Amino acid sequence: MPIPLSRNQSSVMLRLWIAGMLLGVVALAGLAAATPASAQGGTIVKIDPSSVTLGVGATTVVNVRIENVSNLAGAEVHLTYDPVLVEVQSTEAGGFPAPDFVAQSSATGGRIDYAIAQMPQQHQPVSGSGILLKITFRGLAAGTSPINFTSAILSDPGAILIPSTTQNGSITVGTPTGGTNTPTATPTVTPTGSTNPPTPTATPTNTPVPGSAVVKVSPASSTVAVNGTGSVAVRIENVTNLWGVDLKLTYDPAIVQCTQSQSGTIPAPDAVAKNACAGNAAEYIVSQQAPRAPASGSGDAVRLTFKCLKAGTSPLRLERSRLVNRDGQDLPKTAADGQITCTDGPQPSGKHTVRAGETLYCIGRGYGVSPWAIASTNRIFSPYRLFIGQVLTIPNVPWTTIPAGPTCARQFSGTPPPVTPGPMPPPPPGCRALYTVVPGDTLLRIARTYGVNVFTLAARNNIFNLNLIYVGQVLCIP
Numbered sequence: 001m002p003i004p005l006s007r008n009q010s011s012v013m014l015r016l017w018i019a020g021m022l023l024g025v026v027a028l029a030g031l032a033a034a035t036p037a038s039a040q041g042g043t044i045v046k047i048d049p050s051s052v053t054l055g056v057g058a059t060t061v062v063n064v065r066i067e068n069v070s071n072l073a074g075a076e077v078h079l080t081y082d083p084v085l086v087e088v089q090s091t092e093a094g095g096f097p098a099p100d101f102v103a104q105s106s107a108t109g110g111r112i113d114y115a116i117a118q119m120p121q122q123h124q125p126v127s128g129s130g131i132l133l134k135i136t137f138r139g140l141a142a143g144t145s146p147i148n149f150t151s152a153i154l155s156d157p158g159a160i161l162i163p164s165t166t167q168n169g170s171i172t173v174g175t176p177t178g179g180t181n182t183p184t185a186t187p188t189v190t191p192t193g194s195t196n197p198p199t200p201t202a203t204p205t206n207t208p209v210p211g212s213a214v215v216k217v218s219p220a221s222s223t224v225a226v227n228g229t230g231s232v233a234v235r236i237e238n239v240t241n242l243w244g245v246d247l248k249l250t251y252d253p254a255i256v257q258c259t260q261s262q263s264g265t266i267p268a269p270d271a272v273a274k275n276a277c278a279g280n281a282a283e284y285i286v287s288q289q290a291p292r293a294p295a296s297g298s299g300d301a302v303r304l305t306f307k308c309l310k311a312g313t314s315p316l317r318l319e320r321s322r323l324v325n326r327d328g329q330d331l332p333k334t335a336a337d338g339q340i341t342c343t344d345g346p347q348p349s350g351k352h353t354v355r356a357g358e359t360l361y362c363i364g365r366g367y368g369v370s371p372w373a374i375a376s377t378n379r380i381f382s383p384y385r386l387f388i389g390q391v392l393t394i395p396n397v398p399w400t401t402i403p404a405g406p407t408c409a410r411q412f413s414g415t416p417p418p419v420t421p422g423p424m425p426p427p428p429p430g431c432r433a434l435y436t437v438v439p440g441d442t443l444l445r446i447a448r449t450y451g452v453n454v455f456t457l458a459a460r461n462n463i464f465n466l467n468l469i470y471v472g473q474v475l476c477i478p
Helices: 007-023 360-367 373-376 443-450 454-460
Strands: 044-046 051-055 058-073 074-080 085-095 102-110 110-119 126-139 143-155 165-167 169-174 213-218 221-225 229-243 244-250 258-265 269-277 280-285 295-308 312-324 334-338 338-343 352-353 389-395 434-438 474-478
Touching: 044 143, 051 058, 051 126, 058 074, 058 143, 058 169, 074 126, 074 389, 085 102, 085 110, 085 165, 110 126, 126 169, 126 352, 165 454, 213 312, 221 229, 221 295, 221 389, 229 244, 229 312, 229 338, 244 295, 258 269, 258 280, 280 295, 295 338, 312 334, 360 373, 360 434, 373 389, 443 454, 443 474
Parallel strands: 044 165, 051 169, 213 334, 221 338
Antiparallel strands: 044 058, 058 126, 074 110, 074 143, 085 126, 102 110, 143 169, 213 229, 229 295, 244 280, 244 312, 258 295, 269 280, 312 338, 352 389, 434 474
């Protein structure tokens, strides 16, 4: 379950997004998270309607409304309610301002956290009045639940706070129409005067939801020599309608050191709020941007390179693995952790650590092993991208007809141990040549060399940022 951000953390995240992502500012200092006590110009953030009455089991929509604001580009609110009396069934963006990026959207355990920002490429700052957030509540038990702001922060495109005041609200829950307050599947409340003890509520279990997405460490277990490097991915599988991710993976800094964090392909890293690994954790927060369509399917979200410091086993725990859709709503998923074992001695037999400039073809030539078998054994699919530090299992699948080309140095002697590869992926169709990126290359230069349109080349290789290619990356030339 995602760990909620604190008020200060969330405020910093929102303002960094507005100033950093929207205006290109590298860093901000001295960010104030406190909501002003008085407002110049009369800007109000309020619960609308301020008071609602409903029955047990019934639902109602309550809005967070912003009134009399000018030049608004980002908003962040934190609210509390009584989870014994009401529950939040859903939240929906109100559209004021437009939720081009949703930094936070969660409602659980008596707390609602919501932070969004507009993108200047898509929308101009808004002025006037409108609905920031729509919240659907369901009555659980008779009583009155306050809906109180703990903070409300509004910002202009320059990340300057807009002074505002807040107005709280409440929901009064009565008994169901026409009868007694019959217990439901929600937490049971014993009527006054009853001698029966409260009915216990079942503790939620982490049972995988059929058809839900999976966020996992891949490979789940890897072995690396001390002072060597290994690469693992946080992989997302079977996802639909994905727009953004918020990931945090922890490890034992006494055993391994995270040396590099590289963006993956799902979701497309159009806007990167955080991509760093230091201390005992790696954090990765990215979002796509319109007009790109939401992502579906499977792929690596981020790939991390670790260096082994001493012998031992470091758990790789997904402390945060949040997937969100275009509206900032959480997508159902299960998470699976992993581990890295660091051993004294040379690289284990049958393992090859990818170095700068190496490709599947180059490695295959070095061992006389089919590059397609290497790809299928290590679950590497088109466009067959390798990463420096990635540890490959070399299968015993001879390559009988080896074309001329660069040959990588072997990292272990003898015949590779028996490995049963999965189904061999076919060579990429529609490629008239394969090109390995070398230092100094640009996508435009490669396109001109082969006489192909740069956008066609990028699309064929699933490249979304024309300025981002990697040394050792194998490109299909259409």
